[in-house]
Amino acid sequence: MEYGEGGPVTPGSANSSAQATAREHPGLLEVRGIVKSFGNREVLKRISLEVVRGEFLTLLGESGSGKTTLLRLIAGFEQPNGGEIWMNGERLDTLPPYRRRVNTVFQNYALFPHLSVRDNVAFGLRVKGGAPSEEITERVNQALRMVKMSEYASTRPSKISGGQQQRVALARALINRPELLLLDEPLSALDANLRKQMQSELKSLQREVGITFLFVTHDQEEAMALSDRIALLRDGALEQIASPREIYSRPATAYTAQFVGQTNLLRCQVQAGCASCGGIAIVPAAGPEGPATFSLRPEAIKCFPEVPSGAPMMKFKATIRQQIYAGATELLEVECAGQYLRVRRTAGAPLSGEQEFSFSPDDAIRVRD
Amino acid sequence: MYSRAYKTIVALPPLLWVGLFLLLPYALMFAHSFWTVRDGFIAHQWNLQNYRTLLANPVYLGVFLRTMRIAASVALCSLLLGYPLAYYLSFHSGARKELLYQLVIVPLWVSYLVRGYAWKTILGSEGVLNGFLRYLHVTTEPVSFLLYSPFAVVLVLTHIYTPFVFLPIYASLEHIPRPLVEASQDLGANPLKTFLRVILPLSMPGFIAGATFAFVLSLGDFLAPLLVGGASGTMIANVVQSLFGAAYDWPLGAAISVCILFITVGLLFATERLEKRWAAK
Amino acid sequence: MGCEMKGHAAPTRNPPFLTAYAALVFAFIYLPIAVLILYSFNRDGVGGFPPRHFTADWYRILFADSAIWDAVWNSLQVAAGAVALSLSLGLLAALALDRADFPGKALFRRIVLLPLILPGIITGLSLLMFAVFAGAQLSLFTVFLGHGTALISVATTEIFAGLQKMDRGQEEASLDLGATPWQTFWRITLPNLRLSLIAAGLLIFTLSMDEIAVTFFLIGRDNTLPLEIWGRLRRGITPEINAISTFIFAASVVLIVIWYRIRTRSIGAESSQVLERP
Numbered sequence: 039m040e041y042g043e044g045g046p047v048t049p050g051s052a053n054s055s056a057q058a059t060a061r062e063h064p065g066l067l068e069v070r071g072i073v074k075s076f077g078n079r080e081v082l083k084r085i086s087l088e089v090v091r092g093e094f095l096t097l098l099g100e101s102g103s104g105k106t107t108l109l110r111l112i113a114g115f116e117q118p119n120g121g122e123i124w125m126n127g128e129r130l131d132t133l134p135p136y137r138r139r140v141n142t143v144f145q146n147y148a149l150f151p152h153l154s155v156r157d158n159v160a161f162g163l164r165v166k167g168g169a170p171s172e173e174i175t176e177r178v179n180q181a182l183r184m185v186k187m188s189e190y191a192s193t194r195p196s197k198i199s200g201g202q203q204q205r206v207a208l209a210r211a212l213i214n215r216p217e218l219l220l221l222d223e224p225l226s227a228l229d230a231n232l233r234k235q236m237q238s239e240l241k242s243l244q245r246e247v248g249i250t251f252l253f254v255t256h257d258q259e260e261a262m263a264l265s266d267r268i269a270l271l272r273d274g275a276l277e278q279i280a281s282p283r284e285i286y287s288r289p290a291t292a293y294t295a296q297f298v299g300q301t302n303l304l305r306c307q308v309q310a311g312c313a314s315c316g317g318i319a320i321v322p323a324a325g326p327e328g329p330a331t332f333s334l335r336p337e338a339i340k341c342f343p344e345v346p347s348g349a350p351m352m353k354f355k356a357t358i359r360q361q362i363y364a365g366a367t368e369l370l371e372v373e374c375a376g377q378y379l380r381v382r383r384t385a386g387a388p389l390s391g392e393q394e395f396s397f398s399p400d401d402a403i404r405v406r407d
Numbered sequence: 408m409y410s411r412a413y414k415t416i417v418a419l420p421p422l423l424w425v426g427l428f429l430l431l432p433y434a435l436m437f438a439h440s441f442w443t444v445r446d447g448f449i450a451h452q453w454n455l456q457n458y459r460t461l462l463a464n465p466v467y468l469g470v471f472l473r474t475m476r477i478a479a480s481v482a483l484c485s486l487l488l489g490y491p492l493a494y495y496l497s498f499h500s501g502a503r504k505e506l507l508y509q510l511v512i513v514p515l516w517v518s519y520l521v522r523g524y525a526w527k528t529i530l531g532s533e534g535v536l537n538g539f540l541r542y543l544h545v546t547t548e549p550v551s552f553l554l555y556s557p558f559a560v561v562l563v564l565t566h567i568y569t570p571f572v573f574l575p576i577y578a579s580l581e582h583i584p585r586p587l588v589e590a591s592q593d594l595g596a597n598p599l600k601t602f603l604r605v606i607l608p609l610s611m612p613g614f615i616a617g618a619t620f621a622f623v624l625s626l627g628d629f630l631a632p633l634l635v636g637g638a639s640g641t642m643i644a645n646v647v648q649s650l651f652g653a654a655y656d657w658p659l660g661a662a663i664s665v666c667i668l669f670i671t672v673g674l675l676f677a678t679e680r681l682e683k684r685w686a687a688k
Numbered sequence: 689m690g691c692e693m694k695g696h697a698a699p700t701r702n703p704p705f706l707t708a709y710a711a712l713v714f715a716f717i718y719l720p721i722a723v724l725i726l727y728s729f730n731r732d733g734v735g736g737f738p739p740r741h742f743t744a745d746w747y748r749i750l751f752a753d754s755a756i757w758d759a760v761w762n763s764l765q766v767a768a769g770a771v772a773l774s775l776s777l778g779l780l781a782a783l784a785l786d787r788a789d790f791p792g793k794a795l796f797r798r799i800v801l802l803p804l805i806l807p808g809i810i811t812g813l814s815l816l817m818f819a820v821f822a823g824a825q826l827s828l829f830t831v832f833l834g835h836g837t838a839l840i841s842v843a844t845t846e847i848f849a850g851l852q853k854m855d856r857g858q859e860e861a862s863l864d865l866g867a868t869p870w871q872t873f874w875r876i877t878l879p880n881l882r883l884s885l886i887a888a889g890l891l892i893f894t895l896s897m898d899e900i901a902v903t904f905f906l907i908g909r910d911n912t913l914p915l916e917i918w919g920r921l922r923r924g925i926t927p928e929i930n931a932i933s934t935f936i937f938a939a940s941v942v943l944i945v946i947w948y949r950i951r952t953r954s955i956g957a958e959s960s961q962v963l964e965r966p
Binding site for chain 3: 408409410413414416417418420421422424425428429430431432433435436439488489491492494495496499509510511512513514515516517518519520521522524525526527528529531533534535537538539541542566569570598623624626627628629630634644647648651657660661664667668671672675
C-alpha cells in the first residue's frame with residue numbers, strides 16, 4: 039500500500055486554531071489497530087494507543103518489540119499493513135513524511151555532512167520556503183542558543199562530538215515547531231555520564247518548549263527518569279501503558295514487573311482469600327481462586343530485625359545463600375522451601391544461615407502472566 | 408520509502424537506452440550470424456552456413472587455435488610477472504607501498520596505442536633493441552623474430568595486461584589478515600610453506616580473476632596484431648575485422664564474433680561459479 | 689572483514705631475489721615508455737642506438753601540426769559528451785539498482801557490463817550494424833553515442849558503491865524535515881555522491897580519450913586522436929609520434945594522480961590500501 043498525495047495538509051500554527059484543535063482533541067496522536075509485517079514476520083500486532091498533547095511518552099521494549107517500527111510508521115518511513123494513524127482529528131498515515139507535522143531525531147543523528155551546523159538546522163525552514171531569510175537566521179540563532187551550540191554554528195558535523203551532534207539534531211527538528219517530536223534512542227550512542235546529563239537536559243527542554251515527545255528506548259531506567267507515561271511493548275503488542283510510578287508499583291503482568299526494575303515472582307495458589315506460595319503466605323489475596331502469580335519487589339522485603347511497626351506483615355523464614363554488596367545497598371539471595379528470592383536492604387553486617395523476613399501484603403501485586 | 412513514480416523515473420531511461428543501444432545491437436550481431444552474403448548484399452535468409460564454414464575450414468580453426476595459444480601465453484606471462492609484483496607490494500614494500508601502487512597503476516591509464524607503438528619502435532630490425540645489441544657487439548645482424556611475430560604480440564599484450572592482472576591479485580592479498588601469516592610461521596611453517604599453504608590459496612579469487620581478464624581481453628584483441636603481429640601473428644579478431652572491411656562478409660564475421668562472445672561469457676560465468684564455490688568453503 | 693591487522697606487513701627480512709624480480713617487472717613496465725620519451729628528442733628517428741642528436745624539433749613540428757590538434761579537439765568533444773551521457777544514465781541506473789525492483793533487473797545488470805568485459809571489437813561491430821540498420825551516418829556523433837553507451841557501467845559501478853556507503857538516514861531526515869523527494873535528491877543525495885561522480889567522470893574521460901576498438905568502426909570523416917595517430921602509423925613513423933605519445937603520457941599521469949587523490953579521500957585513510965580496479 040503506497041501513500042498517495044491525498045489527505046489535507048494540517049494547517050500552520052495560527053494560535054486560535056491550535057487552541058480549538060486542542061479543545062476538540064486532547065489526544066494529539068491516535069494509533070488505531072496498527073498491523074505491520076515484514077515478509078511473514080508480524081512485527082506489530084493490532085496495536086492501539088493514544089498520545090496526550092504535551093506529554094513525554096516513552097515507547098519501552100526489548101529489541102524486536104516493535105517500538106522503532108511504530109516510530110517509523112508515525113514518521114512516515116513505513117506503511118502499515120492494517121489500521122490507521124490519526125493526528126488532530128485528521129488521517130496521518132496517508133501522508134508522505136514531508137507533509138506530516140512530525141519531526142524525528144534519528145538514532146545516529148543523520149546530520150548532513152556537507153552542510154554546516156547552521157545550515158543543518160536551517161534546512162527544514164529553507165526547503166519549505168515562505169519565510170524571509172532574516173527570519174530564518176533569527177530562528178536558527180534562537181534554536182542554537184536553546185541547545186547551547188551557538189559557537190559551533192559554522193562548523194561541520196564531523197568536527198563535533200557525539201553529544202554535540204545530538205543537540206544539533208534536536209535543534210534541527212525542533213525549529214520546525216512540529217506537533218510531535220519522535221526520538222529514536224537518541225542517547226544510546228553516548229557514554230554513561232554524558233547520557234545522564236543529556237537525559238536531564240532533554241527533560242527540561244521538553245518542559246520549556248511544550249512540544250509532545252515520543253521517545254523510544256530499551257533502557258527502563260531512562261524511561262522512568264524521563265517519562266510522563268511509559269508504553270511497554272512486547273512482541274509487537276502493548277503490554278501496559280501508565281506513569282512510571284504506576285508501572286513500577288502496580289505492574290499489570292509478570293513481564294512488566296520483571297522488565298521495569300527487579301522483582302520476585304511468586305507462584306501461588308489462591309484459596310479463600312489466602313495465597314500460599316511454598317513457604318510464604320499472602321493474606322489478604324484478592325482475585326479469583328486458583329493458580330496466581332504475585333510480584334514482590336526486593337526492597338519491599340524487610341530483614342529481621344528491621345520490622346516496621348503498625349501494618350500486619352507476612353513473615354517467612356529463609357536461608358541466606360548469597361550476600362552481594364553494592365555500596366549503598368546490598369542484595370541478599372535467599373532460599374525458602376526451594377524458592378529463591380531476592381531481598382534488597384541497606385548494606386549492613388554479614389549475615390548467614392536462616393533468618394526471618396517480612397513484607398506487607400499490599401506490596402505483593404497480583405499480575406497476569 | 409520511494410514512491411512508484413520515483414522508481415519508474417530512475418529505472419526507465421537506463422532500461423530503455425540499454426535495450427535500444429546495447430541489447431538490440433548485440434541481437435543484430437547475433438541475427439547477422441545466421442544470414443549470408445549474396446551478390447554483394449546481405450541476404451536475410453536464416454541458415455547455419457557460417458557456423459559450418461567455421462568448423463569445416465581449417466584456416467579459421469587454425470587462427471582460432473593460435474589466438475587461444477596467444478591468449479593463454481599472455482595470461483600465463485602476466486601472472487608470472489604480476490603475481491610476484493603484487494606479493495612484493497603487499498608484504499614487503501613497507502612505507503613505500505602507496506607510492507609503488509600508484510606507480511603500477513599509472514601505465515594502465517596510458518594509452519594502449521602509445522604502449523603498443525613504443526614496442527614497435529623497440530622491436531623492429533631498425534629498432535632500439537637491435538641497435539642496442541649491435542652497439543654492444545652482441546649481434547651483427549638484426550634479430551628479426553622480435554617483430555611481426557606471435558612472440559611480439561604476446562610481449563606487447565603481456566606488457567599491457569600485467570597491471571590488469573596485478574590489481575585483483577593485490578586486492579586479494581591485501582585482504583589476507585596478517586595474523587594468519589604470523590600464526591602459520593608460529594606453527595613452524597617456513598616462508599615458502601606459508602606461501603604455498605596459506606597465502607596462495609587465499610589469493611585464489613584474485614588470481615583467477617586476473618588470469619581470466621588477461622585471457623578474455625587478449626582473445627578479442629585486434630590492435631596488437633596490427634601493430635606488431637605481421638602475417639604470422641594474426642589473431643581471430645583481425646579476421647573479423649577484414650570480413651567487415653575488404654573481404655565483405657558481415658554474416659561470417661558476425662558468426663565469429665558470436666563465438667568469441669560465447670567463449671568470453673562462458674569463461675567468465677565459469678570463473679564466477681568457481682569463485683562462489685571458493686568463497687563458500 | 690573484521691580484522692584490524694589487515695594490510696600491515698609483519699616485519700620480515702627483505703628477500704633479495706623477490707625484490708630484484710619486482711624491480712625487473714617495474715622496469716619491464718616502464719622501459720618502453722622511457723624509450724619513447726627519450727627518442728622523442730632524437731633527431732635521427734625512432735630506432736637505432738644510441739640516440740645521438742638531441743633536438744626539440746619534433747615538438748615544434750607537433751605544435752604546428754593542425755591535423756593532430758583537430759583530432760585532439762574532436763576527442764575532447766566526444767569525451768565530454770561521453771562523460772555527460774554515461775554519468776546521467778549511470779546515475780539513474782545506480783539509483784534504480786539500489787532502490788527499485790523491476791523485472792529484468794539481474795539481466796540489466798549483466799547487459800550493461802558487457803561492453804566492459806567483451807572485446808571492444810564485438811561492441812564496436814554490433815553498434816556499427818545498429819547504425820546501418822538505423823540508417824545513421826557515421827560521424828563523431830555516432831562515436832559519442834558508442835562511447836557513452838559502452839561506459840555506462842563504469843559510472844554505474846562507481847556511483848552504486850557511493851550510494852551503498854551513504855547513510856540512508858540522511859534522506860529520511862531530509863524528508864522528515866519537509867523536503868520533497870525531488871528536493872532531497874538535489875540537496876542531499878547528489879552532494880553525497882559528489883566524489884563518486886567525479887571519480888567516475890575522470891575514468892570515463894580517460895577511457896574515451898584512449899578508445900580505439902569501438903571507435904574504429906563508428907568513425908566518420910573526423911578523426912579522434914587515437915585514430916589519427918593510427919593513421920600516421922600506417923604512413924610512416926617519425927619521432928613526432930613519440931612526441932605526441934609523451935604528451936599523452938604526461939596527461940595520463942596528471943589525471944591518475946588526481947583520480948587517486950579523490951579515491952583515497954572518499955574511502956578514508958585506513959582502508960586506502962585496498963582499492964578496486966579502476
